[in-house]
Amino acid sequence: MLKRPAFYIDTTACTGCKTCMIACIDKHDLPDGVLYRRVSEYTGGAWTRLEAGTYEQNVFSYYLSISCNHCQNPICVRSCPTTAMHKDANGIVSVDHDKCVGCRYCEWGCPYSAPQFNEKLGKMTKCDFCRDDLEQGKAPACVTACPTRALHYGEYAELVAKFGEAQIIAPMPDPSITQPNLLVKPGRNAQPAGSKNGKISNPEEV
Numbered sequence: 001m002l003k004r005p006a007f008y009i010d011t012t013a014c015t016g017c018k019t020c021m022i023a024c025i026d027k028h029d030l031p032d033g034v035l036y037r038r039v040s041e042y043t044g045g046a047w048t049r050l051e052a053g054t055y056e057q058n059v060f061s062y063y064l065s066i067s068c069n070h071c072q073n074p075i076c077v078r079s080c081p082t083t084a085m086h087k088d089a090n091g092i093v094s095v096d097h098d099k100c101v102g103c104r105y106c107e108w109g110c111p112y113s114a115p116q117f118n119e120k121l122g123k124m125t126k127c128d129f130c131r132d133d134l135e136q137g138k139a140p141a142c143v144t145a146c147p148t149r150a151l152h153y154g155e156y157a158e159l160v161a162k163f164g165e166a167q168i169i170a171p172m173p174d175p176s177i178t179q180p181n182l183l184v185k186p187g188r189n190a191q192p193a194g195s196k197n198g199k200i201s202n203p204e205e206v
Helices: 019-028 075-079 105-109 131-135 141-145 156-163
Strands: 005-010 038-044 047-049 055-057 060-066 085-087 093-095 116-118 123-125 151-155 182-185 198-200
Touching (some): 019 038, 019 141, 075 085, 075 105, 093 123, 141 151, 156 182
Parallel strands (some): 005 182
Antiparallel strands (some): 005 151, 038 060, 038 198, 085 093, 116 123
16 A cells, blocks of 8 residues: 555546546435546636737636645644544545534635535545555555646656656645645646636636
8 A cells, every 4th residue: 555645647648537536426326516536727828919900819728637635734624523534554544423413614625626515414524545456555546547647646756756746736626724735737728826817717626
């Protein structure tokens, strides 16, 4: 098992097909309204009319697939009053349903919307990095399903050695808040974390 599990996302390869989302929904049999992995479409820019009557533009759009980042300093764990939300020895942040009272404090605190409330259970649920697959030496469902191989997983230090130092881009928040175990390869139009130069174009999906 991994000790500091992390995801790596190559935004230059991601086409926004959402296959990772579908694979996650299928594996965990998620109910409507509960998404452990979400794909944001971040867009911005504008067209400007020049004096000559022509136009120039700086329009951009890119996709970012995000799930729980199993952070080094998870706010969800600190927010939980019952210790149901916890980080185990393998670095995976999980929910103990025997302790969870469904107060949703973890959901409100997480800047990535990782904890998801299951109305049928009356408890919080979330990505567990497909722990059952990891224990069998398999990749998480989202990684296996990605048709463009834009999504990878592994030990954080090994991913850094292979792909380079961590980079975080918009629409993600400042990484210093929780220290997410996530590395991102930005495309040429990528905006820095916290940027106000664009917006999420599919808010109903994320």
